[in-house]
Amino acid sequence: MKTYFSDLIPRLQKYSRKLDDLTLLTDQHWVLIDGLGNSKNVFIFKKDNTLLLSKNGNVIKGNWEYLGNNSLLIDLDESYLYKHGFFDENILALKVDSKKEYTFLVNENKFEGELNNLESIFKFLEEKYLRKSPGEKESTIGRVLDDSDIPKNHKKIEKRLSDGNILTIYSTSEKTDDFNIGDRVSINGRIPKDGNYHYGWTGGITVQNGKIRW
Template sequence: MNDYLHNTIPNLKPFDYERHHDSHFINQQWVLVNGISEKKSIYTFRDDNILEIERKDATIKTSWTLSIHNIFTIETEDGIITVKAYFKDDDILVLNHQDKEEFALYINTTNYDDELNSVEDIQSFLKEKYRKKVSNVIYEHEFYYISESEEFGPNTVEELSEKVKNEDISAYCFVRDINEDDYSKRLRIVDLMQEL
């Protein structure tokens, strides 16, 4: 059953008590992605093993228990289920049902200003989240560039932007990541600047 989950959502990291419990799990507002178009549910795992499930019309209190490592038991309307917890990243939690090929996907909205009420809202959330992540990676990364048949660098995107602004180089110079051997990706400074 693990293969089903990992084929569907690759690169999951198992729940790690030391790393995740206090800072990423407890008292966070987790919006259930599965079925959000029919009914929005917000799950909050409390320190005292209380699980609050908030819906439009009511708040249900039930219980959860951490059994071993990343295996939880959760009391639901259908009885007690056993799930294995994974993180895709700090804001995406996956609870994999241990008896079925099913999993629940949650997004942490505790520090997110907008409401997640639909599939479109989730798509916007993920697009913005990963756009920021890419911007941060690009912002801190270094690149070589070619100008007048000579290679220069490495420089950060900010340094390259400054050189373009000062008209020292063209925004259309080819760049390569410091970890790449050639310019075959045909990436230009202007392409990097658009991501900032």
């Protein structure tokens, strides 16, 4: 698979999902960015570790395996070992083991839209995760929470939002299934945008700067 050098991908590490997020990886149509306008290669990682590669409609079967330690083994005609580069719901960048080069795949929904070449991918990633106005602090929205963000002796309260995403409250309250203003929250493990979030029939919270405001 064609690879590309990039000094952008290492700067995006703190915004990336991990390769063990198999729900996001599997049963999606990932289109390979190979620079060939007359060829479309689509990878489908099945939950049973079957790998389907569609080359302009002709399907080849192989295997894939998550090896732990953010490593992915792809076995088609040959076996390839990749490390984690960058991963979100739109883009999968796999680092060639022992090299500073990446293979890029794009979710087909985005590939059919604006993300169908390397330049558009880099522009999209910079604007979404890195670009900020002069004097503006780098946004934490979308960043994965790490241990330093989460208070000690907290308890997790998980709620399913109306859009199907999982809201997690890192509660400091002593009461069961209760929380305090100022408690940290995440959606699918990431700091959410400011706003109102609703769950169940009547439940809801207001979030500001990644914490419960009301």
